[in-house]
Amino acid sequence: MDAAVPFFDLGGMTQEVRSDVDAAWSTLLGTGHFVGGAEVDRFEEEWARYCGTAHAIGVANGTDALTLTLRALAIGAGDEVVVPANTFIATAEAVVLAGATPRFADVDPDTLLLTADGLAAAITSRTSAVIAVHLYGQTADMDAISVTAERAGLAVLEDAAQAHGASWWGRPAGSLGRAGCFSFYPGKNLGAFGDAGAVVTDDADLTERLRSLRNHGRVSGSHYRHGDIGTNSRLDSVQAAVLSAKLPRLDAWVEARRAIVGQYREALGDGPMRLVATAPGAEHACHLAVVEVPDRDAVRAGLGRLGIETAVHYPVPCHRHGPYRRFATGPLPVAEGAAERVLSLPLFPHMSAEQITRVCEAVQQLVHRFVVSDGV
Ligand SMILES: *Cc1c(COP(=O)(O)O)cnc(C)c1O
Numbered sequence: 001m002d003a004a005v006p007f008f009d010l011g012g013m014t015q016e017v018r019s020d021v022d023a024a025w026s027t028l029l030g031t032g033h034f035v036g037g038a039e040v041d042r043f044e045e046e047w048a049r050y051c052g053t054a055h056a057i058g059v060a061n062g063t064d065a066l067t068l069t070l071r072a073l074a075i076g077a078g079d080e081v082v083v084p085a086n087t088f089i090a091t092a093e094a095v096v097l098a099g100a101t102p103r104f105a106d107v108d109p110d111t112l113l114l115t116a117d118g119l120a121a122a123i124t125s126r127t128s129a130v131i132a133v134h135l136y137g138q139t140a141d142m143d144a145i146s147v148t149a150e151r152a153g154l155a156v157l158e159d160a161a162q163a164h165g166a167s168w169w170g171r172p173a174g175s176l177g178r179a180g181c182f183s184f185y186p187g188k189n190l191g192a193f194g195d196a197g198a199v200v201t202d203d204a205d206l207t208e209r210l211r212s213l214r215n216h217g218r219v220s221g222s223h224y225r226h227g228d229i230g231t232n233s234r235l236d237s238v239q240a241a242v243l244s245a246k247l248p249r250l251d252a253w254v255e256a257r258r259a260i261v262g263q264y265r266e267a268l269g270d271g272p273m274r275l276v277a278t279a280p281g282a283e284h285a286c287h288l289a290v291v292e293v294p295d296r297d298a299v300r301a302g303l304g305r306l307g308i309e310t311a312v313h314y315p316v317p318c319h320r321h322g323p324y325r326r327f328a329t330g331p332l333p334v335a336e337g338a339a340e341r342v343l344s345l346p347l348f349p350h351m352s353a354e355q356i357t358r359v360c361e362a363v364q365q366l367v368h369r370f371v372v373s374d375g376v
Helices: 011-031 038-051 062-072 090-097 116-122 142-151 204-213 237-268 296-305 322-327 333-341 353-373
Strands: 055-059 080-084 101-105 127-133 155-159 179-183 197-201 289-292 342-345
Touching (some): 011 237, 038 055, 038 197, 038 237, 055 062, 055 204, 062 090, 062 155, 062 179, 062 197, 080 090, 090 101, 090 127, 101 116, 101 322, 116 142, 127 142, 296 342, 296 353, 333 342
Parallel strands (some): 080 101, 080 127, 127 155, 155 179
Antiparallel strands (some): 055 197, 179 197
């Protein structure tokens, strides 16, 4: 059999930027500036422009982007923060790391994203903020969520770690709330050659507090005065150079992802395996190609036998993980049901036509078996 179709392969993207990164790193090695500095300033400007915000603050990773934003907004002990139950654990983890209490909300049965109703059901008198997660690359309904949040006096943050290049009615992910938090982990739509992250915002005060918190609470312009208990969450210039080299290609890479998902949609038809729906107004960044399918584990094994690698995002909803159970307030049936059915198909911008065809054919073969024999 041919080599397996990998779930994800960074190689094509790395190859495209390799000579640009070599040149940028060669210059950097000469300057000896490896943390912060001009490369970081430059990427922050580029990223803010891309997201349509006034400011971007580079940090060490996406989890820190969320944690430091909560801390910068003085959200901590005694505060509750609503997060969707269907997300990567880091969304809830950041709330706990900031000293606040996560409250889990159920998600929309079609998009599997946070909804205004799910948010409303999770709000108490102690709720201070909500983190809307643009999971899989699709923005949540930020209009409805913002209305509900505003009524309850909540800060709205975006976890846009999977949504580089997504938009909501034409407005970029990250620009839709008080602050947008990004991860540039290598596997994200825009990925560094290591860990990196950023916060984008229009809020100048928040920007200043984040710049201080990420750098040991230093007072702006001073090396030896510490006005806050901060941390070390700086962005490396070596990573900023990679991100600047990749950014001009991001839109084309997102387009390539969308085209592949379009082919999957066609291959799946209206069979029992269906892609998670895209809502009107959401321009999907296609970070992940997630389908829902009955007998997910059997289907996954079947695809594996046909040489198709898949993944599951996520097999356990946040409130069902041991350390987070104490924050659960009751069952969240949509998120719990989805966790049993979701399956992520291979997706990366440089998938070959042959790889895409193999996934489509394997999927059709399995779906056919479903229809004919009602099982796999
Ligand atoms: C990747 C991710 C994060 C965390 O980012 P790190 O850079 O790994 O800390 C947070 N939220 C979501 C939804 C993610 O996918």
